[in-house]
Amino acid sequence: MVIVLNASATPAQIEKLKQELENYGCSVWPTYGKFQTILGIVGDTGKLDRDYLLSKTYVEKVLSVQEPYKKANRTFHPENTVIEVGNQTIGGSQLAIIAGPCSVESKEQIINIAQEVKAAGAGFLRGGAFKPRTSPYSFQGMQEEGLELLQLARQATGLPIVTEIMSIKQLEKYSECIDIIQIGARNMQNFDLLKAAGQINKPILLKRGQSATIEELLMSAEYIMAGGNENVILCERGIRTFETYTRNTLDLSAVLAIKKLSHLPVIVDPSHAAGIWWMVEALSKAAVAVGADGLIIEVHQDPSNAKCDGQQSIKPERFASLMKSLREIARLENRAM
Structure with a gap:
């Protein structure tokens, strides 16, 4: 009600x-x-x-409110939520650009990429320390050392850092040293983790599960918000369909639907959606055009030798060129970068 x-x-x-x-x-x-x-x-x-x-x-x-999600519902909160992270915002008139490698690989790698994406105009640095992989034999991330290297990159550039959490036991550590905690697609319905995330005062970037409906995504956000943490950012990263050419199918209509149903900011991950580097730029432009509040893009200096998801990463020079195009699209949509 x-x-x-x-x-x-x-x-x-x-x-x-x-x-x-x-x-x-x-x-x-x-x-x-x-x-x-x-x-x-x-x-x-x-x-x-x-x-x-x-x-x-x-x-x-x-x-009367018929939808099962209440706190995430726009009826309860007609104005868009704007989340402040340091001197950056997500959800306002300014687009939030999060960029960096899929995984942290070395001190030199993460600091260099942080400097390059910042120079191009990114406001946040992404990088995986703990990596959930389909195969147990794949690179699992640098883990604790990776967290330390992300903090060094933040010190070097001033960029707030975004990285994925894997379990509740990591929450205390992450809440101390990470600026935005990402809950990945595989954990979107890890309800114990969602409840625990609701007990901290730290922005949560919640990715849509690969087979999740929009309502299920909003209900997962509701778990976090019901616990008292209303700093939730939603992320469309593609869903699983019958199509096999791309890694997933980017559902840009979800951006429009979520923004109608909810006041929470919505960003798009074109890298995981396509899984193909040469599609990332066009999908990024399309996401901004339909009204996404930001993007999270994978950038790597040497994608062919990346330890994780090199096939969907773009090089820093292409990212810089993309940022110029995004500024023009943002201007047409009365947004800033």
């Missing part, structure tokens, strides 16, 4: 109404706007008397 209060509602009236609703066992999540206040009600709302609520002079509307 959503209760819309008009501008005449005083802080005392709002507080009294919140107390009444909580006495019925409901949780109340207020959103304060310039001209109205919106109360999102979570719980057994069947006990609430709609006519009684509407009888209050400062109550403008009482709306």
Whole structure:
């Protein structure tokens, strides 16, 4: 349920109404706007008397919400959420560009790439320290050493760092040293991990599972937000279809659907979607054109010798050229970079 209060509602009236609703066992999540206040009600709302609520002079509307996700729902929060990370933002008028290698391979590699993507205009550095791989014999990442090297790259460039978490036991360490914690597609429905992520005050980049529906992605976000952490960034990274030419099928319509259903920022991962380097630039441009709030792109100096996903990584010089094109598209869409 959503209760819309008009501008005449005083802080005392709002507080009294919140107390009444909580006495019925409901949780109340207020959103304060310039001209109205919106109360999102979570719980057994069947006990609430709609006519009684509407009888209050400062109550403008009482709306039922059918979707199972409440806190991620745009009805509860009409304005877009903007997440601040250091001096960068995700979800506002400025596009967030996250770039870097699939995995951290050495100190020289990660610092050099960080410097190059920053020079091209990226606002965040990505890099895998712990790598979930389909085969147990594939490179699993530099792990703890990889985390340390990411921090050195941050010190060298000032770029906030984004890396994937694998398990709950890593959460304390990650919350101390990582700026944005990524929960990958394979863990999108690891509900214990999602609940634990809800207990920390750190932005979470949640990737859509390869076979997940949009509602399932939003419900996974709801797990995090229900725990108290509302700093969630959603990521469309392609879904599994019958097509085998590309690694996945990029669902750009999901960006539009999610932004209609939810207030959370949505970014696109064209690298994992296509799995083919020469498609990354065109898909990046298309993502910005449909309204994505940002991109996460794999960049590597020597893709043919990369230890992970070199086939979908672009070189720094191509990334720099892509950034010039993205600035033009962003300008046409009244966005900044």
